Amino acid sequence: MIARRRPAGEIFRRVFGYLRRYPWFGVGTMLCAILTTLAGLAFPKLIQVMIDDVIVACRADLLGWVAGGLLAACFARDFFNFLRIQLNNRFEQRVIFDMRCDLYAKLQRLAVHYFDQRATGDLMTRVIDDVNAVERVLIDGIEQGTVALLTLAGVGTMMLVYDVKLTLWALLPLPVLVAGALVFTVTAHNRYRRVREATSALNALLHDNLQGIRQIKAFGREPHEAARFSAKAGQLRRAMLRVMGAWSVYSPAMEFAAWLGCVIVFWQGGRAVLAGEMTVGVLVGFVSYLFAFYGPIRQLHGLNQMFQAGRAAGERVFDILDAEIEPGQGESPDSARPAVAPCPMKELPARVAGKVEFRQVSFAYRPNVPVLREVNLVAEPGETVALVGPTGAGKSTIANLLPRFYEVTTGQILVDGHDIRAVTLESLRRQIGIVSQEPFLFNGTIRENILYGRLEATEAEMIAAATAANCHEFIARLPEGYDAKVGERGVKLSVGEKQRISIARALLKDPPILILDEATASVDTATEKLIQEALDRLMAHRTSFVIAHRLSTVRNADQILVLQAGRIVERGTHEELMELSGLYAHLCRVQSTALTIEQQLAELTSRAPA
Known part of the structure; x- marks a missing residue:
């Protein structure tokens, strides 16, 4: 059964509805992410001080202070990152538990004719695999994406503080990166939908096959069933190859664009150092920030790929959650219609006579x-x-x-x-x-x-x-x-x-x-x-x-x-x-x-x- 295509904003809104149930976990995770980012911002500055004020200036008295600062920054970054991971793990597991339980509860309230039209293996895939994909991508991805954006904002600010002109040179490939991400986003969704549908079809066939294993053996149809399974597995393989083929073009192209920015910075910064307009320490510090800047950009491109998979899985999950329940589940059949006022259902006596x-x-x-x-x-x-x-x-x-x-x-x-x-x-x-x-x-x-x-x-x-x-x-x-x-x-x-x-x-x-x-x-x-x-x-x-x-x-x-x-x-x-x-x-x-x-x-x- 093909899931209804939904806008990305709707999927995010539905997932955020689950995230809002645990606000303190979300706030704590974001706070730890901010502190982790701030601690990480200290490294390039301390490296610059080490080169210009300690090594070049021969200030041995500052060596211990700078090394201590690096150690403190490293400890603070890793400590807050540890807290972030712990909080996020508990956060996402609570959310995925709620989503899976809601999905199962909804299945119990659906009419029999709903199951007549759907394969058991397909429904099992939605409850287990698709919910896992939503958790792995949309929930974990939101947290990682937020950390990446915070890092971009913090590192970008430090780069501007260091050198505005060099920062503009570094951002030269940014339009290419943005355009590539948009093209991939627009074209990838259908490919990931086909992967989820092919996975579901394969699971449905496998479930049917295992349920009927005695009949398969009784009729000697093992080769026939192997051919059917191979055909479905082939559909999944081809769908996965289309996804991986697109990613194999997109990822290296974005990586090349990012490194192009680094080469431009090395060229312009090297000229500035040779001209005496910039110290070696400032260039090294700026390049360190540049690497820290392009790292989150690469991460966001990877998350974009993951999001397309999660969006396709989310459509299949929310198709069940939005399905119409059996009439008589504590509300009248018309209660789903806005134009009709809800009508409470009656309760039969504890034991009827039986007419x-x-x-x-x-x-x-x-x-x-x-x-x-x-x-x-x-x-x-x-x-x-x-x-x-x-x-x-x-x-x-x-x-x-x-x-x-x-x-x-x-x-x-x-x-x-x-x-x-x-x-x-x-x-x-x-x-x-x-x-x-x-x-x-x-x-x-x-x-x-x-x-x-x-x-x-x-x-x-x-x-x-x-x-x-x-x-x-x-x-x-x-x-x-x-x-x-x-x-x-x-x-x-x-x-x-x-x-x-x-x-x-x-x-x-x-x-x-x-x-x-x-x-x-x-x-x-x-x-x-x-x-x-x-x-x-x-x-x-x-x-x-x-x-x-x-x-x-x-x-x-x-x-x-x-x-x-x-x-x-x-x-x-x-x-x-x-x-x-x-x-x-x-x-x-x-x-x-x-x-x-x-x-x-x-x-x-x-x-x-x-």
Whole structure:
């Protein structure tokens, strides 16, 4: 996803907003920078005194004083520089901590559709690499740039005090330096943007590759994936070469211009010394100031290169910080619009009864491509509503709309008579538990994953939930028990084990409304039986929406809704729908003839006499 181009002034303004949070660190850093610069200004003057008043004049009595002055100036410069570095390190780390935490907090408040449009690797690059680039360049660079400007001002003043005419000769290359910096600034930004985008694309591919490593190996696609990675890495290499190519011209050219000024000063100053118009000590002192003058200029050119990289990274960071949050995050959807007065959102009761209504609900993921069309349904508290239909009929979309992962295009969804768009997301989602087809476990322990349902639950409550979910027995057999690591996305557990842990998590949450999305898919018959028993306990006395391809799991539902092309085409109990001989009856007949050998054997075994 390409970041919106922003003016450099906007990036600086946003970064300064973070810097202003810690004014004393900023003031202290600048004060130490000034004192460091002032101490450094003493060196050329003391060198001049050493040459003219000590060596040339043979004043041995002044030698100790001048050497002591040089030592004192060196100590003062390095001491204040030490303090500056210490303060600046703490300053920038506090700022970058705030920026990264703000970025992460913002990601947590963005709508699901935001993540649908962006690669995970790209977002990770923005939170980690791009924020580091902003810190390294814009924050550290601002401090270094300020020190360089202070040094330029102080050294330039001393050069004018020494010799105005020689100072003008020294500044002769300055227009070339300024023009070169402007040309580089104007042309470099797009090159650095391409580097950040290529880095992000490479990280996204790598993340996707590592997530799908089993599929890559199963299909023997290692050479294919290596070629894809090589292509993305090649794009990054070419982008970096364009950046380095421009810098390889810019940097030596600016260095040559700076040394040209030094040569001019040596020429004019040497003539003045030979003519007796200037002492050797004054020339050496002036040249020392000149070197100190061009040093910060070189540093500013280097910082200009760094700033272009930081500006490109800052655009990507602030793109996330400026993204629109989910409606219902404590404010109304219209609160972002200046013309509309903010409208406070309501809180649902601590525990709702569980009545759910869809009134003329239509929805489209993309404009003019409707997925749901005028859906109407009522689920009374404690009822089980089964959603069935062919793939793409809209079953999962209904499940996504209830917790407001997406906003309805038209119509209303009500919970206990409250329009869910008028209540806070926190109070709405507190009422809903979700068990999905592909259960997600965090890379931690089994205990941590179950307690995710209710962090303050006791040990006894956790074990009771695990027992009800038919997973306590297999957990108890593990050497580490509940403290066993599950691996990334629960890779150390089977699908059935992960599913039962996710059911235990939902049981611990104890919500009045449940969404079960293909919860018994992709497991064998024996595991399905364990999961179904756990689901039966979970669904008891709760309003449940069940999405299942295995129609045997929805036979006992209070009402079955049959969807086709985004519309509810049939509704009723299993018996009522079978009598209709419509789509539901057809699906049942198709599925009854598609039993696997394992399922047929299991059914025969269950009917065999003991």
